[in-house]
Amino acid sequence: MIKRRKKINDESNENQERWLVSYSDFITLLFAFFVVMYAVSSVNEGKYRVLSSSLVSAFKSNSSTTSESLQLSESQPVVEFSPLQHERSNQGSLIRLTDNFNTQKVKKQEKMKGMAKNILHALEPLVKDGQVRVTQNSLGITVEINASVLFAPGQAKLAESSILSLQAVANVIKGHEHEINVEGHTDNLPINTENFPSNWELSSARASSVIRLFIDKGVESYRLTAIGYGENRPIENNETFEGRKRNRRVTVMILSTDPDNTTEIPIVEN
Numbered sequence: 001m002i003k004r005r006k007k008i009n010d011e012s013n014e015n016q017e018r019w020l021v022s023y024s025d026f027i028t029l030l031f032a033f034f035v036v037m038y039a040v041s042s043v044n045e046g047k048y049r050v051l052s053s054s055l056v057s058a059f060k061s062n063s064s065t066t067s068e069s070l071q072l073s074e075s076q077p078v079v080e081f082s083p084l085q086h087e088r089s090n091q092g093s094l095i096r097l098t099d100n101f102n103t104q105k106v107k108k109q110e111k112m113k114g115m116a117k118n119i120l121h122a123l124e125p126l127v128k129d130g131q132v133r134v135t136q137n138s139l140g141i142t143v144e145i146n147a148s149v150l151f152a153p154g155q156a157k158l159a160e161s162s163i164l165s166l167q168a169v170a171n172v173i174k175g176h177e178h179e180i181n182v183e184g185h186t187d188n189l190p191i192n193t194e195n196f197p198s199n200w201e202l203s204s205a206r207a208s209s210v211i212r213l214f215i216d217k218g219v220e221s222y223r224l225t226a227i228g229y230g231e232n233r234p235i236e237n238n239e240t241f242e243g244r245k246r247n248r249r250v251t252v253m254i255l256s257t258d259p260d261n262t263t264e265i266p267i268v269e270n
């Protein structure tokens with residue numbers, strides 16, 4: 001009986017100490033984890049230069065030049081960078097990219113403003129008469145031309161007197177990369193003729209007539225889109241004669257992705 005109890009006690013002590021095995025495994029894995037993290041956080045600039053030189057030489061030189069470049073790179077001292085240095089380097093790169101982006105954005109905005117002023121100058125007599133409005137907003141430049149300047153009532157053929165005005169606009173916008181939407185608008189009075197069964201056809205045909213003239217004057221056709229809105233985009237009340245007159249219009253939209261507040265371009269007196 002005494003021998004049996006001794007054997008039980010030995011087995012109990014052995015079971016109580018088995019947790020040390022699992023604990024040792026855990027400590028070993030934890031140590032390995034931090035070693036790997038430290039290795040990842042350090043960059044060997046010498047090896048980086050070796051790789052960079054190898055790639056450049058492979059594209060620009062023969063195999064002998066590549067070998068010399070590798071020997072020169074391997075002879076340079078090894079420099080270790082800390083995570084803090086990497087962070088500062090990344091911040092500097094981000095700042096340079098942001099500055100470059102802002103510079104390009106300002107240049108694009110100035111370019112759009114210059115185009116708006118050139119169009120305003122070309123159409124200045126019509127602007128003074130209230131027949132043309134030039135504005136700039138987040139979508140780009142909007143040139144709103146009253147339909148009475150371009151077409152006879154119920155017609156989509158450009159009047160001879162409008163050719164020079166549209167040609168002046170074409171001279172400003174050709175050669176640029178901006179896409180251009182030409183929108184036709186009418187009032188809400190119905191139309192039902194052989195050529196134009198509704199205001200949809202009339203507004204679309206008027207927009208297409210302006211686009212054909214732009215193409216003839218050198219504007220690239222792939223940049224142009226004709227849109228007919230009919231009476232569905234009024235900017236004034238159609239209940240009055242003046243409101244309907246304002247709603248009959250052609251709008252030339254020079255598109256831009258740079259945001260800006262809507263401002264009407266003022267007329268500069270000479």
